[in-house]
Each structure stands twice: as C-alpha cells, then as structure tokens.
Amino acid sequence: MTRLIGVDWGTTNLRAYRFDGSGAVIERRSSTRGAATLGREDFAEVLVETVGDWSDGATTPIVLAGMVGSRNGWREAPYLPCPVDPARLASAGLRVETPIGAAVIVPGVSVTAADAIPSVMRGEETQLFGAGIRDGLVVLPGTHSKWVTMQGGKIVDFATAMTGELYALLRDHSLLGQLADTTAAFDETAFGLGVRRTLAAKSIVPQLFSARADVLLGNLGPQDVASYLSGILIGGEIGALGRGPATLIGAPRLVSLYRTAFAIYGLHDIATVDGDDAVARGLWQIGEHL
Amino acid sequence: MTRLIGVDWGTTNLRAYRFDGSGAVIERRSSTRGAATLGREDFAEVLVETVGDWSDGATTPIVLAGMVGSRNGWREAPYLPCPVDPARLASAGLRVETPIGAAVIVPGVSVTAADAIPSVMRGEETQLFGAGIRDGLVVLPGTHSKWVTMQGGKIVDFATAMTGELYALLRDHSLLGQLADTTAAFDETAFGLGVRRTLAAKSIVPQLFSARADVLLGNLGPQDVASYLSGILIGGEIGALGRGPATLIGAPRLVSLYRTAFAIYGLHDIATVDGDDAVARGLWQIGEHL
Numbered sequence: 001m002t003r004l005i006g007v008d009w010g011t012t013n014l015r016a017y018r019f020d021g022s023g024a025v026i027e028r029r030s031s032t033r034g035a036a037t038l039g040r041e042d043f044a045e046v047l048v049e050t051v052g053d054w055s056d057g058a059t060t061p062i063v064l065a066g067m068v069g070s071r072n073g074w075r076e077a078p079y080l081p082c083p084v085d086p087a088r089l090a091s092a093g094l095r096v097e098t099p100i101g102a103a104v105i106v107p108g109v110s111v112t113a114a115d116a117i118p119s120v121m122r123g124e125e126t127q128l129f130g131a132g133i134r135d136g137l138v139v140l141p142g143t144h145s146k147w148v149t150m151q152g153g154k155i156v157d158f159a160t161a162m163t164g165e166l167y168a169l170l171r172d173h174s175l176l177g178q179l180a181d182t183t184a185a186f187d188e189t190a191f192g193l194g195v196r197r198t199l200a201a202k203s204i205v206p207q208l209f210s211a212r213a214d215v216l217l218g219n220l221g222p223q224d225v226a227s228y229l230s231g232i233l234i235g236g237e238i239g240a241l242g243r244g245p246a247t248l249i250g251a252p253r254l255v256s257l258y259r260t261a262f263a264i265y266g267l268h269d270i271a272t273v274d275g276d277d278a279v280a281r282g283l284w285q286i287g288e289h290l
Numbered sequence: 291m292t293r294l295i296g297v298d299w300g301t302t303n304l305r306a307y308r309f310d311g312s313g314a315v316i317e318r319r320s321s322t323r324g325a326a327t328l329g330r331e332d333f334a335e336v337l338v339e340t341v342g343d344w345s346d347g348a349t350t351p352i353v354l355a356g357m358v359g360s361r362n363g364w365r366e367a368p369y370l371p372c373p374v375d376p377a378r379l380a381s382a383g384l385r386v387e388t389p390i391g392a393a394v395i396v397p398g399v400s401v402t403a404a405d406a407i408p409s410v411m412r413g414e415e416t417q418l419f420g421a422g423i424r425d426g427l428v429v430l431p432g433t434h435s436k437w438v439t440m441q442g443g444k445i446v447d448f449a450t451a452m453t454g455e456l457y458a459l460l461r462d463h464s465l466l467g468q469l470a471d472t473t474a475a476f477d478e479t480a481f482g483l484g485v486r487r488t489l490a491a492k493s494i495v496p497q498l499f500s501a502r503a504d505v506l507l508g509n510l511g512p513q514d515v516a517s518y519l520s521g522i523l524i525g526g527e528i529g530a531l532g533r534g535p536a537t538l539i540g541a542p543r544l545v546s547l548y549r550t551a552f553a554i555y556g557l558h559d560i561a562t563v564d565g566d567d568a569v570a571r572g573l574w575q576i577g578e579h580l
Contacts, residue, residue, distance in 0.1 A: 071506070079507065110507055117487065117496055118503040144465075144499055160499035162464075169459045174452075175434075197407065203493055205530035206407055209434055209450035213408040216361070217369065217400055240495035 002026075002054045004061050006283025007047070009068035010123055011036045014046070017280045018054045019287070025280050027054070035067040035074075043074035044098050055100040062103035063287045065279070066123035069094065069105040079110035079120050083154040086129045086282075090289035106286055109155055119160045121146055123279075127249055128155060130282025131273040137246040140275075141234075141254045143168075147241040161237040170233075171226055176208070179215045184223035186230075188260070194231020195238075195261045204236035234261045247271040249278050292316075292344045294351050296573025297337070299358035300413060301326045304336070307570045308344045309577070315570050317344070325357035325364075333364035334388050345390040352393035353577045355569070356413035359384065359395040369400035369410050373444040376419045376572075380579030396576055399445055409450045411436055413569075417539055418445060420572025421563040427536040430565075431524075431544045433458075437531040451527040460523075461516055466498070469505045474513035476520075478550070484521020485528075485551045494526035524551045537561040539568050 004019040012034035018027040033046045047062075054060070069077035077094040093104035108122035124146045128138060134153045140146040143164035149157040171177045194211075201207045211229050214220035220228060234257060244267040248255045255272050262270050294309040302324035308317040323336050337352075344350070359367035367384040383394035398412035414436045418428060424443045430436040433454035439447040461467045484501075491497045501519050504510035510518060524547060534557040538545045545562050552560050 110503070112507060117491060118500045118507055118509060120503045120506050147496075159496040160503070161495045162466075162498050163495075165464055166498075169463055173459055173463050174455055176452075201407060201530075203526070203530040205451045205453075205494060205526050206437075206449040208452050208456075210408045213400070213410045213450070216410050217402060217408055219408060236493070236495050240491075240493040 002056070002060050004063065004284060004287040005051050005054050006063045006280065006287060007051065007065070007068070008123065008126065008279045008283065009064050009066045009073075010034050011067045014050065015276070015279070016051050016054075017283060018051070019284055023281075023284045023288075028280075035070065035072065040074060043068065047103070048099050052100055058101045060101060061287055061290055062098070062101065063093075063106060063283050063290070064103055065106040065126040065283060065286070069107060070122055073105075075105060077105040077107040079108040079122075081110050081112050082158070083151070083156045084109050084125065085154045086285045087289045089125060089129075090286050093286075093290070104286075104290060109158075111158055113157075116157065117159060119158055121148075121158065121160070124148070125155060126282035126286065127275060127278040128282065129153075129285050130278035130280065131247065131249050132281070133247050133273075137243060138249060139246050139258065140249045141258050142250060145237060159241055161241060163233045163237045167230055167233050170208070170211075170229055176211045176225065176229060179212060179222055180225035180229070181222040182226055184226065187224050187227040190220065190224035190227040191231040191257070191260065192264060194228040194233075195235035195264045196231075198232045198235030199239045199265060202239055204232055207232050207236070230257065231261070234258060235264070238262060238265050242267070245269055245271075247273060249273045250275045292346070292350050294353065294574060294577040295341050295344050296353045296570065296577060297341065297355070297358070298413065298416065298569045298573065299354050299356045299363075300324050301357045304340065305566070305569070306341050306344075307573060308341070309570075309574055313571075313574045313578075318570075325360065325362065330364060333358065337393070338389050342390055348391045350391060351577055351580055352388070352391065353383075353396060353573050353580070354393050355396040355416040355573060355576070359397060360412055363395075365395060367395040367397040369398040369412075371400050371402050372448070373441070373446045374399050374415065375444045376575045377579045379415060379419075380576050383576075383580070394576075394580060399448075401448055403447075406447065407449060409448055411438075411448065411450070414438075415445060416572035416576065417565060417568040418572065419575050420568035420570065421537065421539050422571070423537050423563075427533060428539060429536050429548065430539045431548050432540060435527060449531055451531060453523045453527045457520055457523050460498070460501075460519055466501045466515065466519060469502060469512055470515035470519075471512040472516055474516065477514050477517040480510065480514035480518040481521040481547070481550065482554060484518040484523075485525035485554045486521075488522045488525030489529045489555060492529055494522055497522050497526070520547065521551070524548060525554070528552060528555050532557070535559055535561075537563060539563045540565045
C-alpha cells in the first residue's frame with residue numbers, strides 16, 4: 001500500500017520514492033529522464049511510466065520537487081522568499097492534474113532581501129528539510145553549492161557558489177584545462193595545495209591562473225591540474241562563505257572532498273547527511289503537510 | 291631605411307612594426323597568423339612574407355615578442371624570474387636563424403618567489419617597458435589580466451586574474467550565459483551594479499550566481515546579463531588586487547571599462563597608455579639593448 005509517491009525531478013535525472021504509511025521508503029526507481037531532456041508535454045507520460053503502478057490511480061498523493069517546477073519544466077512553481085518551512089512549501093505547492101491523480105510541485109526558494117546577494121534554489125529545499133537540521137549552517141556542495149542558514153526549522157538565508165560549474169567550465173573549456181590530464185586519479189596533495197593557497201589569498205581571482213603557471217614552470221604535472229583546480233575552487237568557496245560548525249549534505253565523494261577542505265580551514269567537526277536519504281525524507285515531510 | 295623590425299606575435303594575431311633610426315614607427319602591418327594558427331615550421335615563412343621587404347636580408351635586427359616564444363610557438367624562450375628589465379630581457383633573448391637574418395625571441399617573465407602565487411607573462415613585459423613606467427602599479431586588462439609592480443624600471447612582482455577568459459567561458463558555456471542576450475549593447479547601470487556588489491562582497495564566489503538569480507527573479511533582463519557579469523568579474527579583480535594609484539595599458543574599450551570600475555572603487559586618477567603604442571615602444575627598447 002502506497003501512502004505517498006515522491007519524485008526528486010532534477011535537470012538530468014529523476015529519482016522516485018514509494019512511501020508506506022510510516023514514511024519508510026519501500027521502493028526506489030531512478031532514470032535519466034531529467035527535466036532538461038523533456039518537453040512540457042512529456043512530463044505526465046514519464047510520471048505514469050515511472051510510478052504509475054505505485055498509485056491507486058486517483059487518490060495516492062504525489063509530490064514533485066526540483067527542476068520539474070522551473071520555467072522550462074512541467075509548470076513553473078514560483079520561488080518563495082525566505083523564511084520558508086515545509087508547511088509553507090506544501091501550502092504554496094502548484095497542483096497539476098495527471099492521469100494518476102493530482103500531483104503537487106514544490107516551489108523553489110529565493111533570497112531577495114535588499115541587503116543580500118540575490119539567490120535561488122530549487123530541489124535543495126527538499127533535501128534541507130529532510131536532513132532535519134533546525135538551526136545552523138548547512139552546505140550542499142554541487143554544480144551550484146548552497147550555503148544555507150537554518151533557524152527554528154526554517155530556511156532564513158542562503159548564498160550560492162558556482163563551484164561545480166566553474167570546475168567543469170575551467171577543466172573542459174579553458175586554457176587551464178588544455179594543460180590537464182583529466183584522466184588522472186584524484187591527488188590529495190595537489191588538492192590541499194589549492195585549498196591552502198586560496199584560503200591564504202582570500203580570493204580565487206589571483207589564484208586560478210596559477211594552475212597554468214605552475215605547469216608551465218614545471219611545479220605541477222598535467223596529472224595534478226584537475227585536483228589542484230578543485231582545491232582552489234572549494235578553498236575559495238569555504239574562504240568566502242565558511243564559518244562553523246556546519247553540516248554537509250550530498251553524495252559521499254563530494255562530501256568527502258569538502259570535509260578535507262574544511263579540515264584545512266580548521267573545522268574538523270563536520271556532520272554529514274547522505275543526499276539521497278535527505279531528499280526522500282524531505283519529500284515525505286512536505287507530503288505530510290498536504 | 292629600417293633600423294629595427296619588431297613583431298608582437300600573439301596567440302591569434304601578429305602585429306609588425308618597422309622602425310627608423312630614431313625609434314619612430316614608419317610602417318605597421320598586422321595579420322591573423324597568430325602563433326596558435328601555425329606549426330613550428332611555418333613561422334619563418336610567415337615572418338618573411340610579412341616583413342621580408344623591410345629587411346636588407348641579413349643585418350636588420352629583428353625582435354619577436356609574445357607567444358612566438360612559448361612551448362607551442364617557434365621556439366621556447368624560457369621565462370625569466372623577476373626582477374627583469376629590458377637589458378636583461380635582451381641579453382636572455384633566444385636567437386633564431388631566419389631567411390632574412392637572425393631574430394631574437396624575447397623571453398617571458400615569471401613570479402616564483404616562495405611566498406608569492408606563481409604566475410607567468412609573455413608579451414606583456416614588452417608592453418610594460420614600452421609604457422615607460424618606472425615605479426608603481428600597472429594593470430594590463432585582458433584574457434589574463436596582469437597586475438604588475440614596477441620598481442626602478444624593473445618588473446619586480448605581478449599577479450594574474452583570468453577575467454577575460456572567465457567572462458567568455460561564463461557567457462558562452464555556462465548556465466548564466468543561457469539566460470543572456472549576448473547581442474545587447476553594453477549597459478553601464480548593470481555593469482556598475484556588478485562592480486559595486488562584488489566590491490562589497492569582497493569575492494566573486496557568492497556573487498557570480500546572482501546573474502542567474504536576478505534574471506529568474508525578474509530583477510535583470512536578458513539584455514543586462516553580459517554587462518552585469520562583466521561588472522562582477524572586473525569588480526572582483528579590482529577588489530582582490532586593487533590599490534592605487536595605477537596605470538592602465540590596453541585597448542581603448544577595455545581600458546574605459548576598467549576606468550569606470552576603478553572610479554566606483556574610489557580611484558579616479560588612472561593614467562592610461564594605448565596598448566599598441568606601448569608594444570611598439572617596448573620592442574624598440576629591447577632592440578636597443580641587442
């Protein structure tokens with residue numbers, strides 16, 4: 001018996017969770033039919049194909065989070081300004097009719113305060129609430145890393161660092177990347193050098209080009225460039241946004257990189273939460289408020 | 291009568307100058323046969339085609355600066371560590387035989403001090419000496435902007451900001467760029483907003499993503515994104531490396547952008563030197579020391 005169907009519907013992937021009455025995940029499915037691969041008219045069909053057999057066909061609640069609610073998704077669920085909690089997200093959810101009953105698209109969250117740098121998130125809010133952190137700093141590393149301040153179970157403020165996207169751009173399209181052997185294994189020494197130098201420079205701006213200079217001067221090998229660059233960017237992110245203590249939410253490999261960088265920064269007590277588990281729990285929490 | 295032939299041989303372009311005995315440029319030529327477009331065996335032929343008729347065929351000195359001396363150029367002229375002056379550059383020049391006599395390839399310059407961020411330049415050293423600034427901070431904006439400290443006519447230290455390359459990467463390949471109307475005219479208001487916000491944040495890291503957030507939140511139009519992004523990056527460069535007073539060397543449009551950003555930073559007395567004129571005078575100065 002399915003009590004709730006939850007879908008984390010991102011840009012490139014889709015992860016679906018089937019919950020029983022206690023909120024336990026009794027089945028999961030994933031596919032590569034992310035929002036960026038679909039036209040507006042495809043979403044209903046993909047939903048039915050993916051989770052149709054979990055539904056009773058009409059009354060099983062369905063919660064959809066992530067880029068499914070973006071301008072180029074199924075339908076746009078506008079950003080809610082901070083502060084935001086699960087009840088507020090659920091009540092502002094966008095109802096869409098599907099062949100297996102109504103579904104609710106979770107809105108994104110925005111920072112629009114006059115004295116803040118504007119930012120938006122979509123999908124991370126669901127992970128955040130699933131992680132169950134009521135107060136403190138939470139970091140979700142990724143393509144667009146989020147640094148989120150939680151207070152009393154609400155998202156009250158956040159900033160975004162484009163660390164993952166910058167890394168991919170620089171590795172794949174820049175003059176730095178031309179010198180890199182991108183097939184090389186991760187090198188912790190080169191990574192740590194990048195972190196330490198950026199933390200000391202307090203900026204990535206004078207630091208990035210050293211990935212090129214050090215190769216031309218023979219100080220770094222092509223096999224070190226990608227790890228060094230990763231260290232510069234993660235060090236720059238922690239240097240700009242870091243304070244402690246913090247909790248990390250994400251995939252194990254990325255979380256481990258950030259833990260290493262946080263340790264160099266001087267923060268050793270970093271709690272971690274698995275990203276997949278968090279999003280499933282978050283979908284359940286929002287579903288409970290429907 | 292040609293006293294010296296000087297060539298600024300960059301990655302994508304080549305600019306050649308014919309000097310009379312007083313050091314005046316009596317003819318200039320340019321082409322798109324930059325170092326990146328040529329194989330090692332092509333350089334001699336391109337040199338003869340471009341300036342062969344300026345030479346007496348054997349004794350007219352030829353000075354070549356820029357990427358012609360890089361690892362992928364004609365022949366590698368290794369970087370000279372700071373401090374460096376024109377006499378030192380000339381004496382360390384790499385002699386290559388050509389069908390119109392010997393030519394000297396000007397070495398690049400490096401920063402390798404243990405407490406400094408490593409950096410390299412190749413071509414900018416010639417512009418710097420041509421600008422005739424003996425002491426102070428000199429900024430050469432570009433793909434890889436150089437911030438150079440001159441003391442007693444020597445390059446003693448410098449740092450590099452990848453501002454131009456980051457701008458092109460972000461505009462052409464990133465999720466920010468997807469929201470930009472890149473055909474729009476420069477918008478000084480959006481540019482200034484980017485500069486001010488980055489100077490206030492003291493980092494580009496939490497700031498870059500706002501180019502996306504502001505469009506999604508309706509605060510910026512697609513026609514503003516490129517100018518805003520340019521402001522963020524130039525503001526970040528000045529925020530990280532700025533101090534005054536400074537001299538700017540470069541193409542008029544880029545110099546004008548940096549003057550606008552420096553004014554927002556609070557520095558209004560920025561001297562400027564045209565980049566083309568500077569490189570010609572620098573080639574002459576190095577030639578005088580041959």
